[in-house]
Amino acid sequence: MTARPKLVLENVSMTFQSDGKPFTALAPVDLEIPAGKFISLIGPSGCGKSTIFNIVAGLQPPSTGRVLIDGEDATGLIGRVGYMLQKDLLLPWRNVLDNVALGMEIRGVSMKEARARAMPLLERYGLGGFEYRYPGSLSGGMRQRAALLRTLLVDQDVVLLDEPFGALDAQTKSRMQEWLLQLFNDFGRTVVFVTHDVEEAVFLSDEIYVMASRPGRVIEKLPVDLPRPRDRAIVSTPRFVAMKKYCLDLLHMAEPADDLAA
Amino acid sequence: MATKTTSLPPTRSLFTVLSLFGASDDKGRPIRKLPVRTLWSNWIIALVQLSILVTIVAGWELGATFGLIDKFFWSQPSAIFKTGVIFFTEGDAFTDIAFTFRSTLFGFFLGTTSGALLGMSFWWSRNYARIVQPYVICLESMPKLALAPLIIMVFGMGLASKVAIATALTLVVSTLTAWSGVQAVDRDQEKLFYSLGASRFQVFSKLIIPACIPWIISILRVNIGLALTGAIVGEFVSSQHGLGRTIIYAGQTYEIALVWVAVFVLSALSMVMYAAVAWLETVLRKGINQ
């Protein structure tokens, strides 16, 4: 515990005003995320996962608390982390290459330089041959790859990924997970990953935070001590299965009864 | 037959009656073929269109010759053709065409660009947008052509006043369209830009403007028609040149053949400009890949 955590949330909470009544989307949350780890947040929809990300990305001021990155107060600062929102949000008028280069361009890198940097990565990470295609003609998996590379290319140590594979079919999803692990190894970033797929969380993560709703809160932190690099075969090992069952039980316990009825 | 239908349940009796008129399967449901629509080939369509045109022109010509149609009010094709030749060889055809063309084009360009800029500028400040928008809506509902005499007084009888009326007609539509474009931008898209650390100006230039361009392109065809209308109305009110002025002038002196000539030339001009803008539209759309 000598290493300083990369990302810290101190007493962060969020209360929205809806119809004049205060609504607690997020009860005070404390997180400490070590550098270079893969962390997942899982929880039912509406438990405040995207809200946490918006706060960390500086897009939403928290009602209380602060966000520290490398020990410095980063509350309300934009551009300090790479953030991939729930949708891919590729610009339809830019080809894949220019979409991936967008982050660098915004940081003042010249378009030529940004393209030159993006090009080899597109080739390397499965978008070779798609550089000059437009997002409208890409499959869901390809679009997610482009959006993820755009996020990684802004050169921030912390990367937030909000349900990047939520809309993909099972087969594409598992291929994308392996692809993401490869990126994680190559880039050595600190990744915070949101999902509501328990198997996905266990397969990818070093630590899992389980959340519950009403109010949104973290109910448990689970270390995942499965060896890396991980192979798909791991999902049928007893340890993996036990881990997954434990998470599912936690989620079921946390889920209010009326949600099950819906 | 009647006793048989009454003995059946009511829903089936209807079909039994129908079966008198068409085929039905053994459960009494009607059977029909999918209706087939045959398409005539292009040359047949063209031939029919041409013969309609020839019939109208010939009917008009003969009707006028034999006194069925009043030549004084309606003129006749042969006289219109002769007047047309004179208009182009000895008259002011080219000056008039150039005048109307120029005022339309300037008005189209000015109205579209300034309207687009105004509409997109609303993105910058919510407060500014809330203050200015009611005025834009007021302008939208105002019959701007009614202001033509006033505009002529302010801008004079020359080109400037025609351009001003054409601009007034196109500006408001362009503003509202560009504003719709701004509002259609996904809020999350803006969020993405800010999460990358973008400045307001970067969001505007790299997101808002490109996102609005298809909206602005979509208004071009409407605007060219509006601009032409504006220019002609300006010429109606007061002008020394232009096709609109020729129409008014010829009408007042009962040169009905010249009225027709000017109307036909105007239609041709309008079609040419419309085709040019439609072409521009496809080029622009290809340029932005939408």
Ligand SMILES: Nc1ncnc2c1ncn2[C@@H]1O[C@H](COP(=O)(O)OP(=O)(O)O)[C@@H](O)[C@H]1O
């Ligand atoms: N801007 C907002 N105003 C009011 N309520 C909001 C706002 N953003 C999110 N919420 C509410 O906060 C709760 C958590 O939302 P969110 O963080 O998007 O959940 P999750 O990503 O876990 O599905 C939801 O109930 C949502 O309706």
Ligand SMILES: [Mg+2]
């Ligand atoms: Mg969410």
